[in-house]
Amino acid sequence: MSESYLDWNNSIDILNKAFDANLFVLIIGPKGTGKTSLVRDFAEIKGANLESINFSLRTRESHLIGTKTLTDGTVSFDEGILIKSMREGNMLYLDEINSAEADVLLRLDEALDDRRQIGLKESTGEVVKAKDGWFVIATINPLTHSGTKELPPQLLSRFPVRISMEYPPEDIELQIVKKYVSGDFDADILQGIKLANTLRQAAAVEELFYAPSMRETIAYGKLLEKGTSPKEAASIVFGNVYTQWGNIEHQKVRDIITSMFGS
Ligand SMILES: Nc1ncnc2c1ncn2[C@@H]1O[C@H](COP(=O)(O)OP(=O)(O)OP(=O)(O)O)[C@@H](O)[C@H]1O
Ligand SMILES: [Mg+2]
Numbered sequence: 001m002s003e004s005y006l007d008w009n010n011s012i013d014i015l016n017k018a019f020d021a022n023l024f025v026l027i028i029g030p031k032g033t034g035k036t037s038l039v040r041d042f043a044e045i046k047g048a049n050l051e052s053i054n055f056s057l058r059t060r061e062s063h064l065i066g067t068k069t070l071t072d073g074t075v076s077f078d079e080g081i082l083i084k085s086m087r088e089g090n091m092l093y094l095d096e097i098n099s100a101e102a103d104v105l106l107r108l109d110e111a112l113d114d115r116r117q118i119g120l121k122e123s124t125g126e127v128v129k130a131k132d133g134w135f136v137i138a139t140i141n142p143l144t145h146s147g148t149k150e151l152p153p154q155l156l157s158r159f160p161v162r163i164s165m166e167y168p169p170e171d172i173e174l175q176i177v178k179k180y181v182s183g184d185f186d187a188d189i190l191q192g193i194k195l196a197n198t199l200r201q202a203a204a205v206e207e208l209f210y211a212p213s214m215r216e217t218i219a220y221g222k223l224l225e226k227g228t229s230p231k232e233a234a235s236i237v238f239g240n241v242y243t244q245w246g247n248i249e250h251q252k253v254r255d256i257i258t259s260m261f262g263s
Contacts, residue, residue, distance in 0.1 A: 083120070083128055234260075
């Protein structure tokens with residue numbers, strides 16, 4: 001197991017069982033809740049080669065399946081990440097799968113079907129069958145996340161094991177932040193985590209436009225380590241970002257910071 005990942009909600013155990021049962025896994029959760037770190041850690045534990053693709057509106061079917069190339073008058077087929085990982089039996093990580101256009105995802109249905117095979121109609125028509133051990137993990141951000149779409153139900157059904165990642169309880173988040181920060185700042189870090197949770201709750205009920213992630217609580221801890229005062233670090237990391245949505249939004253958060261850190 002990697003030194004840095006803290007498996008606080010038993011996700012590694014679920015992944016292990018899914019792997020043994022040859023069931024693909026969907027991880028659902030907001031940004032910065034440790035989805036990518038979890039998958040990397042699991043691949044490391046399994047000693048598996050991890051291949052990743054981060055989906056966006058620009059992702060094309062050719063990235064997954066492959067493209068024809070012409071070299072010195074000879075046409076060949078440059079296989080995409082899906083086909084390569086099936087042939088090699090690697091671990092495939094489909095990150096933010098619900099950011100892609102639905103038509104890009106169509107071919108995944110075929111490959112992720114129980115037969116675990118796909119016909120290469122783009123080239124020779126060969127049917128590629130996944131090597132034993134081929135394993136697929138996908139993540140989606142909740143639908144509130146901009147640019148995300150609902151996953152087509154037939155694709156959703158190909159990931160029958162679902163792990164929900166949320167922000168951890170305070171004491172756990174403190175332990176996670178401390179993996180990245182040395183020095184004795186527990187009380188001050190905890191205060192930053194409490195602030196983050198207050199902002200997350202406000203964002204959840206749409207009182208604020210933005211919820212800070214664990215990247216921010218880690219950054220806050222790192223600034224403390226560099227000698228920044230807790231209140232200043234809180235303003236820099238948690239407060240100032242809200243000016244994007246105007247002064248009223250920013251002032252709301254400044255008031256919260258003042259009430260928690262003093263004026
Ligand atoms: N359980 C954990 N143990 C150790 N570090 C963690 C844990 N959870 C989150 N982190 C740290 O928090 C940060 C964000 O985590 P990560 O990138 O894995 O989140 P994510 O859910 O993939 O985010 P996004 O949805 O934005 O891609 C990273 O620096 C990561 O190392
Ligand atoms: Mg990620």
